[in-house]
Amino acid sequence: MTPPRRLSAALSAALSLLLLCVPLLGCSPPRSSHIVIGAKDFTEQTLLGELLAQEIEAKTHLKVDRHFYLAGSYICQQALLAGRIDAYVEYTGTALTAILKQPIDRNPQQVFDTVQRLYQQRYHVTVFPSLGFQNTFAMVVRPSTARRLRVTTLSQLVPDASHLRLGVGYEFQTRPDGLRGLEKAYGMHFAGTPRVMDLGLLYRALESHQVDIIAANSTDGPIAAAHLVILKDDRHFFPPxxxxxxxxxxxxxxxxxxxxxxxSLAGKITAAGMRQMNEEVDGEHRDPAAVIREFRKEHGL
Structure with missing residues (x-):
């Protein structure tokens, strides 16, 4: 059937009204009767969001909606302030520099106190105590690279950095606690332009020798699974x-x-425990919800 060439006046008016309403609906905060837990778009965040959701459901019997795979810190922050989500897990160093735009501070307690105070003052958001681990940026190389260059620290890497191809995630390239700050702190520069890709692709690029070093996360599962080497941040550039x-x-x-x-979740997860859970999802392809149910059972939650 050939579609009509003209719409009726009534239908045109109805469509125009609908188009006007869509932006308004998109800007309006949700009126959910349930708690909404958010998470960023990588495995660890899905696991932590699931932990918060399952604990709330188990201990309060409230219904929890899950809004996971949000693009990053900025999107999660905006969603929290707009009422689209009620909670998510953030990292204190990210909150300090990327959200609050504060100078880098390397004292863990001072960073937590500053983040807790400013989130309450500026956003009316409560920052709960740490879950027990930190996920810092980690500069990771293949074991063969570490052996060939005889390096265990970033300072030792400086003379050879200009010969190494770097892979990074999108945020690391632009954040003040990311690439530019790292290069300035150590006086190092890598070969060419860094290859920017999704976090999940960094390890594939390293394994296939497309890059020689990656800016990863210290709790990533593949680090231990593939026996990769984290070069020690011996000048303590990265904040907690x-x-x-x-x-x-x-x-x-x-x-x-x-x-x-x-x-009650304060201190419940170690870095090794988080790394293991990440690997169970990424390496063993297990369901994040099942991994968290198992974790909660093992820890009496």
Whole structure:
């Protein structure tokens, strides 16, 4: 059937009204009767979002909606302030530099105190104590590269850095605690222009010798699984990145029973434990929800 060449006046008016309404609906905060937990778009964040969601569901019997795979810190922050999500897990160093635009600080307690204070003052968001581990940036090389160059630290890498091809994620290239700051702190420069790619592709690029060194995360599962080498940040450039739940005060007022549940998660995850869970999902292709259920059972949660 040939489609009509003209719409009726009534239909045209209806479509125009619909098009006007769509942006308004898109800007309006949700009116969900459930708690909404957010997460960024990588495996660890999915696991941590699932941990918060499962704990709330188990301990309070409240319904939790999951809004995972949000693009990054900025998107999660905007979603939290707009009321589209009620909570997500952030990292203190990221919060300090990327969100709050504060100078880099390498004292973990001072960073936490600053982040907690400014989130409350500026955004009416409560920062809960650390889940027990930090996920810092990590400069990772193949074992063969570490042996050939005889390096274990970033300082030792400086003379050879200009011969190495670097792979990075999108955020690392632009953040103040990322590439430019690292190069300045160590006086090093890598070969050519860094290859920018999704975090999940970095390890494939390293394994296939497309790059020689990657800016990864210290709790990534493939590091231990592939026996890769993290070069020690011996000048302590990277700030602490403790994993902390962020929850809007509005959500805490609406559902006060979630406060003790989230507080009870403090100190429950080690870096090794987080790395293992990441590998179970990425390397063994297990369901994140099942991995978290198993973790909660093993730890009496």
């Amino acid at each position: 990145y403790q994993a902390v739940p962020l929850v809007s005060d509005a959500a805490l007022r609406r559902w006060p029973q979630i406060r003790p549940v989230l507080a």
